[in-house]
Each structure stands twice: as structure tokens, then as C-alpha cells.
Amino acid sequence: MIFFETLYAAPPQLAAHAPALLVVGPLVGACAAILAPNSRWAWMISVAASIFAVWMALCIAGEVARGGVVDYAMGGFGPPLGIAFRIDWLGAGMALLISSIGVLAALYSGHGLRSEVIQEKHNLFQAGFLLCQAGLLGLVSTGDAFNAFVFLEISSIGTYALIAVGASRDRRALPAAFNYLVMGTIGATFFVIGVGFLYAATGTLNMADIAARIATLNDSRAVQAGFAFIVVGLGLKAAVFPLHGWLPGAYAYAPSLIAVFLSATATKAAIYLLARFAFTVFDPATDFVHTFLVWVLAPLAAAAAIVCSIQAILEPELRRVLAFSSVAQVGYMLMGLSLASVAGVSAGLLHLGAHALMKAALFMALGGVAMSVRASALADFAGAGRDAPWTMTAFAISAAGLMGLPLTFGFLTKFRLIEAALSANQVWIVAVVAVSSLLGLIYVGRMLEALFFKPQPPGTARAVEAPFGVLIPLWILALASLWFGIDASLPESLANAGALALFGARP
Amino acid sequence: MNLGELLILLALAVPLFVAAAVYAVGRMPDVRETLTLVGCIALAIVTLAMLMRVGQGDAPAWIAARPLQGIELSFRLEPLGALFALMASVLWGVNSLFSIGYMRGRREGNQTRFYVCFALAMFGVMGIAMAGNLLTLFVFYEILTFSTYPLVTHKGDEAARRAGRIYLGILVGASVTLLLPGIIAVHVLAGSTEFVAGGQLAGKVAPGVAGILLMLIVFGAAKAALIPVHAWLPAAMVAPTPVSALLHAVAVVKAGVFLILKVSAYTFGPILISEMRAAQYLLWLAAATIVIASLVAMRKDNLKARLAWSTIGQLAYITSAALLPASAGLIAGGLHMLMHAVAKITLFMCAGAIYVATGATKVSEMHGLGRRMPVVFTCFLVGALSVVGLPPFGGMWSKFLLITASFGSEEWITAAALIVSSLLSMLYLAPIAIRGLLPPVNDAPPAEFTRPGGAPGLTVAAVIITSAACIALFFFADEVTAFLIPIAGGAP
Numbered sequence: 001m002i003f004f005e006t007l008y009a010a011p012p013q014l015a016a017h018a019p020a021l022l023v024v025g026p027l028v029g030a031c032a033a034i035l036a037p038n039s040r041w042a043w044m045i046s047v048a049a050s051i052f053a054v055w056m057a058l059c060i061a062g063e064v065a066r067g068g069v070v071d072y073a074m075g076g077f078g079p080p081l082g083i084a085f086r087i088d089w090l091g092a093g094m095a096l097l098i099s100s101i102g103v104l105a106a107l108y109s110g111h112g113l114r115s116e117v118i119q120e121k122h123n124l125f126q127a128g129f130l131l132c133q134a135g136l137l138g139l140v141s142t143g144d145a146f147n148a149f150v151f152l153e154i155s156s157i158g159t160y161a162l163i164a165v166g167a168s169r170d171r172r173a174l175p176a177a178f179n180y181l182v183m184g185t186i187g188a189t190f191f192v193i194g195v196g197f198l199y200a201a202t203g204t205l206n207m208a209d210i211a212a213r214i215a216t217l218n219d220s221r222a223v224q225a226g227f228a229f230i231v232v233g234l235g236l237k238a239a240v241f242p243l244h245g246w247l248p249g250a251y252a253y254a255p256s257l258i259a260v261f262l263s264a265t266a267t268k269a270a271i272y273l274l275a276r277f278a279f280t281v282f283d284p285a286t287d288f289v290h291t292f293l294v295w296v297l298a299p300l301a302a303a304a305a306i307v308c309s310i311q312a313i314l315e316p317e318l319r320r321v322l323a324f325s326s327v328a329q330v331g332y333m334l335m336g337l338s339l340a341s342v343a344g345v346s347a348g349l350l351h352l353g354a355h356a357l358m359k360a361a362l363f364m365a366l367g368g369v370a371m372s373v374r375a376s377a378l379a380d381f382a383g384a385g386r387d388a389p390w391t392m393t394a395f396a397i398s399a400a401g402l403m404g405l406p407l408t409f410g411f412l413t414k415f416r417l418i419e420a421a422l423s424a425n426q427v428w429i430v431a432v433v434a435v436s437s438l439l440g441l442i443y444v445g446r447m448l449e450a451l452f453f454k455p456q457p458p459g460t461a462r463a464v465e466a467p468f469g470v471l472i473p474l475w476i477l478a479l480a481s482l483w484f485g486i487d488a489s490l491p492e493s494l495a496n497a498g499a500l501a502l503f504g505a506r507p
Numbered sequence: 508m509n510l511g512e513l514l515i516l517l518a519l520a521v522p523l524f525v526a527a528a529v530y531a532v533g534r535m536p537d538v539r540e541t542l543t544l545v546g547c548i549a550l551a552i553v554t555l556a557m558l559m560r561v562g563q564g565d566a567p568a569w570i571a572a573r574p575l576q577g578i579e580l581s582f583r584l585e586p587l588g589a590l591f592a593l594m595a596s597v598l599w600g601v602n603s604l605f606s607i608g609y610m611r612g613r614r615e616g617n618q619t620r621f622y623v624c625f626a627l628a629m630f631g632v633m634g635i636a637m638a639g640n641l642l643t644l645f646v647f648y649e650i651l652t653f654s655t656y657p658l659v660t661h662k663g664d665e666a667a668r669r670a671g672r673i674y675l676g677i678l679v680g681a682s683v684t685l686l687l688p689g690i691i692a693v694h695v696l697a698g699s700t701e702f703v704a705g706g707q708l709a710g711k712v713a714p715g716v717a718g719i720l721l722m723l724i725v726f727g728a729a730k731a732a733l734i735p736v737h738a739w740l741p742a743a744m745v746a747p748t749p750v751s752a753l754l755h756a757v758a759v760v761k762a763g764v765f766l767i768l769k770v771s772a773y774t775f776g777p778i779l780i781s782e783m784r785a786a787q788y789l790l791w792l793a794a795a796t797i798v799i800a801s802l803v804a805m806r807k808d809n810l811k812a813r814l815a816w817s818t819i820g821q822l823a824y825i826t827s828a829a830l831l832p833a834s835a836g837l838i839a840g841g842l843h844m845l846m847h848a849v850a851k852i853t854l855f856m857c858a859g860a861i862y863v864a865t866g867a868t869k870v871s872e873m874h875g876l877g878r879r880m881p882v883v884f885t886c887f888l889v890g891a892l893s894v895v896g897l898p899p900f901g902g903m904w905s906k907f908l909l910i911t912a913s914f915g916s917e918e919w920i921t922a923a924a925l926i927v928s929s930l931l932s933m934l935y936l937a938p939i940a941i942r943g944l945l946p947p948v949n950d951a952p953p954a955e956f957t958r959p960g961g962a963p964g965l966t967v968a969a970v971i972i973t974s975a976a977c978i979a980l981f982f983f984a985d986e987v988t989a990f991l992i993p994i995a996g997g998a999p
Contacts, residue, residue: 404683405653406646412574418688422695429689434684441679445672453660453668484579486572 011317018059019072019085019141022095025052025149026102026134030127036297039122043110046126050106053099053137053302069501071143079144079206086143086208090349090498094140094272097353098265101360102133105261105471108364111469112257112439114167114373125165129261132158136269145195145281146205148273149188152237155269156184159262163254170376176249183246187236190229197226198281211281218286230277231292232391240297240334241304244327251323252376258366259319263326263363264356271330275345276338279502284340298338302432304331309439313446318378321443322362325402328436329355335432336417339424346492346499347416353491354409354484358401361477362386368466368474375460377445383456385448385461391466392451401481403444404437409484409491416492511567513976514557515582518592518633521550526626533619540607543622547600550629554596557637558589562990567637570724578694580646583639583702586991587772587841591765592636594662594845598757598852599629601969606749608965612863612958614791615747620657625753627654631763632758635765641690641774643701644766645682648730651762652678658750659743670745677739686727689720693774696720702769704993706776717775718785724770724791730763732819733789734796740819742812747858751811756851760818761844764825768840771829772994781832790830794924796823801931808869810858813935814851817894820928821847827925828909833916834995835908841991843905846893846980850902853890854936857883860962860970870939877943879956882967886974888940893977895933901980908988 014021029049036042063070064087072085087095109129117125135155140342142148166173199205201222202213217223232243239247245268249258282289305328312324333355336348368391369384370376385392401410414433421429456462466474484491508516510715525546532538568583584592590839606625610618631654634647652675660671694700696716697707708717729736743755754760771780780786800820807813824847828840860883867873877884893900896907906929913922980987 106961264964291516405651412578415578415687415691416575418691419695422692430688434688437683437687441676441683445675453657453663453671486574488574489576494573 013130015063017072018056018063019070019087020074022053022056022060022099022141023134023138025049025056026130026137029254030130030134033126034123036123038329039113039119040342041410042123042126043113046109047103047106048128049130050099050102050133053133054096054103055096056138057092057099060087064089064092068456070213071142079319080204080209081475083147084143084206087141088498088501089494090272090501091140093349093353093494093498094269095137096494097356098133098136098140098269101261101264102175102354104360104364104476105129105257105264107473108158108260108367109257111204111371111467112260112367113255115494116255116257117165120166121165125162125255128158128162129257131155132162132261132266136265139269140272143207143209144205145198145207146192149192149195152270152273153188153265156188156237159258159266160184162258163250166254166258169255170253172249174252176246180246180250183236183243187233187243190233190236192233194226194229194231194233197222201226207276207281214282218283218288224288227277227282227288227292234270234274234277238267238274239327239330241300241308241331244304244308247322247327249441249443251326251363252317252319252337255421256363256370259363260360260367263322264360267326267330268352268356271333271337271340275502278337279340279345290340293338293340297334298429301331301334301338302429304328305335305432305436306439309436309443312443313439314380317376318366318381318447319363319376320449321378322359322366324361325440325443326355328440329359329402332414332417332433335429336420339420339426339429341424342496342499342503343416343420343423345502347413347420349495349498350416350488350491351413353495354401354413354481357477357481357484358398358410361394361398361474361481362402362476364470365391365398365466368470369463371466372464375471378450379457380460381463382450382454385452387456387463388465391473393449393472394471394474396448398481399444399448401485403440407482407485409481409488412488482501503505511560511565512569514553514567515561515584515637517553517571517651518550518557518632518637520552521546522626522630522633526623526630529619529626536618539619539622540603543603543626544600546626547603549595550596550633551593551600554589554592557584558593560584561586561589561767570639577699578642579640580643581639581701582634582637582643584637585773585994586704586773587768587994588638590841590845590991591761591988592633592850595629595632595636595758595761598782598848599625599753601972602749602753602757602852602856604965604972605721605752605859605969608963608969609747609749609859609863612963612966613747615661617661617663619971620659621747624654624657628658628754628758628818630654632762635762637923638702641693641770644769645687645690646686648686648728648762648766649679649682649872651759652682652730655750655754655759658754658950659746661747661750662745667745670742673742674739677736681727681729681736684727685723689723689727692720692723702773704773706772706779707774709776709779714779714782714784717779718783721770721775721780721783721785721789724827725767728766729762730759731767732760732763732822732902733826734799734819734823737796737800737819741812744815748811748855748862751815752852752859755815756818757848760822761848764822764829764840764844767826768829768837768844772837777832777834777837777995779914780830786830786832790921793823793827793830794920796820796926797827798931801928801935805931805935808871808938810861810868810870810873810939811855813870814854814858815935817932818851820932821851821894824906824909827921828912831912831916831918831921833912835912835915837995838988838991839905839908839912841994842984842987843909845987846905846984847900849888849973849976849980850900851921852895853886853970853977856966856970856973857890860966863966864958864962866957875943875946877940878946880961881944883962883970884940884943886970888937888944889974889977891936891940891942895937896929899981900977901984902977903978903981904984904988944982
């Protein structure tokens, strides 16, 4: 963690307000992007605001490395009246992840948008993208349950619009966006109802205060009902099987930039919040939380890892294959969480990070070749590996990580997950991971075989190498996957610290 | 960085460098082939130096990376690995000579990709041979699988791709569903997967649990082709013959049995192995594999398929050797690994030479062909008799030691299977050469050369080298055995 202290380079006045600026930066950027004179300016604003968010996330990480937890009262009004931000290692790590993916996605959007979205909408699009980013960053840093709902909605509303923009490429984006709008709103509503129950029972919205007061209220039906509402609501947002129906369409038909950003961050932020409630606000040792983890979350996660992998195998459309694989991979993370041990949660978080890198790169590479191939079925992409070797090699590296091949980050996270499951004597989870890996091998192998070893089908456009502006962020992600496959000490220490923070934050 | 670390680094870097250089000069075939041969020689020198250092008791070791806490990518040589590395690198050289003759003689396409993948496969083999713990071994095991996939599917037609799917599906499928969980379980139970003389798990787990782990690892290492996970090997015969020769007689299949030998010696340890019931069951399964594979081989008319089934049986010899409740078995297994590799690569290269010269792939087409190709068929006979285990060929000693060890540990079923399969292999291998060399019964003239001039000179040179090695090893078996003695329980 010394790493973050050395990166801690900001004037102290700025650093003191980093938690607020983390969110305000992209928000201001969003407004500026709308007012920007042309799409080029909007793009530069988007990149600049994202970079600013990374800088602030680094500041926060540096603060956390020094003090353990950053408490920040919005506007100087402390809780219970004011809104408090509370960022520990988990929040700091998530903020770093989201903001770094944000920068890469913003860089990518320079070329990605041009081929998929009509020119007049670029400004609005960048604004929506920054809004979504601001919402997700706020979500992982707030210490207030209701405020979390607000940020959840900010990010979601941005997302609904952004998915719908994909209609200019594929009309199916419209029903997908509407579908997500309905499902997402139900999820958010459930979440806010749950928070309402907790407020009624404890009289506070501050997460730390709820956690302190709830200790004596565990038999209360209101608290238990609140937990149930929160879990279902967040489960919808996190695409927990079988609440994932909205996800494949949303990822497949949205503009590729949004697929890149959402696949790496949106479900992850919801998982973060789920973990926050299950482990910090509620006590995982109490009966109903424990029952939920062991008898609800773990089986559903296992079902996701198996069923959605099979769906990915049967799916003819390339982007939907990746989307189903995302749901399956969310299952891996949740299996880690369901172990309710530090090792298990840490493994889940580590996989969360690895999957963010891999999926962002995969969608980015696909977006890169789709500029020339302009198709969605896997069969139409056959032979792209020969025509666009750089793009597709990065795709192959990330896909190898998805399979969990050695020397990639994905291998190490799977290793840790199996290790944690064995240590917790949950041998069945090992079996599920093994079977799901086998299925993963099939769907990834199917993609790679078509891309690299099959001849190009007649009547399709020849793939062209993605432009330089796409290759740079793409290769940063691919190389990160490889680098962390050889030395994962940095993400591992972050995941460990995050897991400890989840458990240690209990009063 | 001391000399030992440097040697390990070189052994890994040379194949990688060859791969990169071959790719770079792919348009100039002569430079490309020269580079491959120079790389082979360099690698052989490096592995020989490592072998000598191991013999002097100064085994090279290197910790390359620590990806996660408690997990290391580490390398450490011991006699078995040093032998495997040397064997693979020398045979890579011989096989490269053969490849050049074969690929040019057949005018195959995609030759650059072929040589690049071959070098990458050798990178995997070197990593396997030098691995200091199970995890590192697994990493390179997978590299070997994936780098050989383009070789197996070299033809690029639908049949080759289907075979490639079987190849990858079984090898990778078994390794991720069985081998990897097994390795992680070892890691959790023992706290480390490092190879330790006497066994990492010895005294740490009950024989019952260890039995489950052994099952996971033996079936997970599908490269060893024990019968329920053997189907990939006959499927892989769609590959060009040089690939079958080096990879499916030497590198890939031996990587599987090498893993089992290593695990038996250094993870479970001879004591734990002798206490396990699972080892007993696996011995019976291996005995069944030996007999079944021999019987199937007899019925195969396609020469490469027959050789593949013979390999399945011979691999089960080594698996049996690793699981015998006597540490002498380990030495016999290590020796057989070497002897069978040299003999079987000879047979495959002969099959390839015959194919290039005449296009014949079936045993029934080869009657009397030895009259036209006496050298190749004589070498085939040498290789065949070495596989059968007759003097004065190297294969005799390893089979002798193996049968002795199985009698010594009172494993009658294994002993019986070994003897029966020796007789059967006499029946399915030797007649090919003998009938080839004798005049055809109805005095019909043997098949004509389809390629003017017959087998390319380089292919013939390669088979002469390896068949000479089969004879030479008969006289040097004692030195090899003495070198291997430490793996049976002494210091590593």
C-alpha cells in the first residue's frame, strides 16, 4: 500500500475535498460537455474529467493508506443531518477501478462513437457517460444509505439513455433500454423501500449508525424485511441470476463504449453495495443474513455460473456471448462473497477486478473490429484474427483470462476462489467452478476458433485493424491482464484490505 | 544471478528466442531452418550443462515470480527433470532435421507457423521439466497444450479442426476440472505445492484424502492418456508426422507421465503411495489400459494409429511404474520414459519417411516396401524391437527393471499385463518391418515411389541417428539408472 502513498501528490486543500471532487468533477464535466461547441471538445472534456476522477481516487487511496478510513461531511454538515462520505479500502479500490476504466473508455470513445452514434448526439452522449460515471463513483464512496439510492439512480438514468442511443446501430437497443429501465427502476425502488424499513427501525440513514443500532434489532421483522428488499433490489442491479434478464440485451445492443464501461463497472458497483450491506451494515453472523448467504446467494451464484455459461455456448451473437459470460462471472464473485470469510470475499473482489479488465478489453476489441465488419453474429467475424491481428490478439489475451488460463490475471483469481472454497470446506463450490470453467473453455474456444482458424465467410466485410486510438486503451487493458497474471501483489493487497475493511468496519 | 539461474533462464529463453526469430525471418526458409537447428543445438548444450550440474549435486534453482502471496513460479532441477529436458531438447534437434526433410518433401503450407509453434512447445516442455512446484508445472503444461493446437490442426480442414477440438477439449477440460482443483487442494492441505524429496504431503494427510487427490491428478493429467482420458491421442494423429513424432511420442505425452512421476516422487512420496488404496485401483486401471491398448493396436491398419495406440499402452507402463508401492518403480519409470521416447520417435519418423516417399499410410500397403527402402525399414525394426524390449536395444532394460519392480512389490496383475503386452507388441510391430523386408508373397512388385528419389535424405539421417541411439542406450542404461537413483528417496 506504500505504492499509493508515493502517488499521493495533490495540494492539501484539494486533497481535503477529494471525496466531494471525485463526484463533482465528472458532474461538472457532464454539464460542460453539453455546452461544448463540438463533439471533439466534448470528447476532450470527457477524457479530462475522467482523468481528474482518477487523480482524486488516487488522493483518496493515499489518504486511506495513511489513516485507514476517510470521513467527509458534505458541505460541512455532519451526520445525522448531513450526508457523510465514508471511504475505506474497499471504496477506494472500487473508485480507482471505476475511474481508471472510465479514462480508458473515454479514450476509446473518441473513435468508438464516430462509427456508432450520429454526430449531433455526441455532446449529450458524453454528458450521459460522465453522469453515469459520477453516479457510480458516488455510490462507492457514500456512507449514507439513502444517498446511495440517489447515486444509484443518477448512474442508472444515464445508462438508460445511453443504451437507447445504440438504436442508430441496431433497433433492438430500444426494447433493451426500455427493458432495463423497467427492471432497473423496480430494483431501485425495492432498494429504497428496504432503506425505508431500516430508517423506520433505526431512525437513521447513515450506514455506520444503522450498523450500530441494528445489533439489538435483529429479531425485528422490519429489519429483516428491509434486508430482503435491499437484497432483491441490488440483486436486480447486479444481475444476480435469475434477475439478469435485462443484461444481455443491454450489453449487446448498446453502443460499444457503453458495453465496455457498464460491463466493467455497473454490475460491479451493485455488487459492492450488496457486500457493503450484507457484511458491514448487517452482521453476516446473524441468522437471516447467514441463511441468505449460504442458502440463497451461493446456490443462485452457482446456477449463474453453470446456466449462463451454457447459454453463452448456445448463443450465436458474439456480444451476447460475452454478456451471458458476464452473468456467469458475476456468479464467481458472488460465490466468493457467499463464503463469508475474509479469504472468500477477497477472492470475490479480486475476481471482480480481473473480470472488469477482461470484459472491458473484450468489448473494446469487438467494438474495434465491428467498425469494419458491421455484423453481430459470431460467424460473420470468422477470420478476423488474420485481418486485424493486433486487435484480435488483445481479444485473445483477454479471452484467455476469461478461461482462466495460466499467466493471466483470471487464472490467479480462480485459483484464489477455489483455494478459499476448499479452506471453507465448500467442496461443491470447487466442483461448480470446475464445471463452469469447462463450459467457459467451450464458449471461449468457439469464439477463438472462429476468429483465428476459420476462413472468412463469403459476402462479409473484411475486418480492418482498429484505429490507433482504440488499440492504445485496448492494449493497456490486455497488458494489465498479463502483468497482473505474473505479479498480482497490488490488486491482491487491495482486495485483502477491502475484505478486511468490510468485516473490520463492524463496531 | 548465479550460473544455475542463468542456465534455467537460458533454457526458457532459447526456445522463445527461436520462436521470435523464426517468425521474423519466415520468408527466408533456409535462414529459418538454420535458426531452428542452431537453437536446438544451443538448447541441447544448456540442458546438458544442467544435467551435469545436477549430477554433481549442484542443482540449479530459480524463483522467477511471486504472483500472489504464497504462490511462486519457481524452477528447480532434479534428476528426472534434467533427464527429461535433455532428452526433449536432443530429440527436438533430430526431429527438426526430420521436419525439414518432411515439410519440404511434402511442400506443406504455413511452415513458419509450424516452426514457431514447435519452438513454443519446447518452451512449454522446458518449463515442465524444470518446474520447482506443481503450480509452475501446471502453467507450462497448459502452455504446451495450447502451443501444440495449431500443429495438430495444421492441415486446416474441417477434419483437422474437429480433431483439434477433441485434443483441446480433453486435455484442457481434464486439466481445469480435475488437475487444477487437485493442485489447489494440495496447496491448501500442505501449504505449498513445492516438490520435496520424500513427498510434500507425507505425514500431512490421511491416505484416503491423498487417494482422492491422486485420482484428480492422474486423470487430470490427460496427457498421460490413461484409458478414460486417452481419446485425444489417436485424434491428434491428423497432425503432420513430425508433430506426431516429437510431440505425441516424446514431448506432450511424456509431459503427462512426467507429471505423474514427479507427483508420485515429490508430492505424495513413496510411503504415502504405498499406503493408498487409490494407487492400487489406478494400477489395475493402468494394467487394463496396457492390455486394451495393445489389443486395439493389433487391429489398426493405419500405421500412425497403430503407433498411437501402442503409445497409450507404453504410457500406462510409466504410470504403473509411478504408482508401484516400491520406489524402484520410479527409477524404472524414468528410464522407460527415455527408452520409449527414443524408440517411438524412430518409429514415427520411419512412418513419416515412408509416407513422404510413397504416400503409404496403411500397414497393408507396405508389404515388400522394405526392398525399396531398406535403411528405413531396418531402423523401423530396431525401434520396434526396442519397444518390445529385446536385447540389444535400450528398451530392454527399462522393461526389465519394471517387471522386476512389479514382481518385487507383488503386483502380479501389473506384471502379467507387462508380459502379455510385450508379446502383443512383438506381434503388432515387428511384422511390419519384417514383412516389409521380405519379398511379397505373390511376387507383386512393391509400391512405387510417388516422390522421385524416395525419402528425403534428412529424414533418413534422422531415423538412423535415433535408431543408433536405441542401440547405444542398451550399453549406457546403467549410467542413466545411477543418475536417477536420487529420485527414489535420497536427496533431490
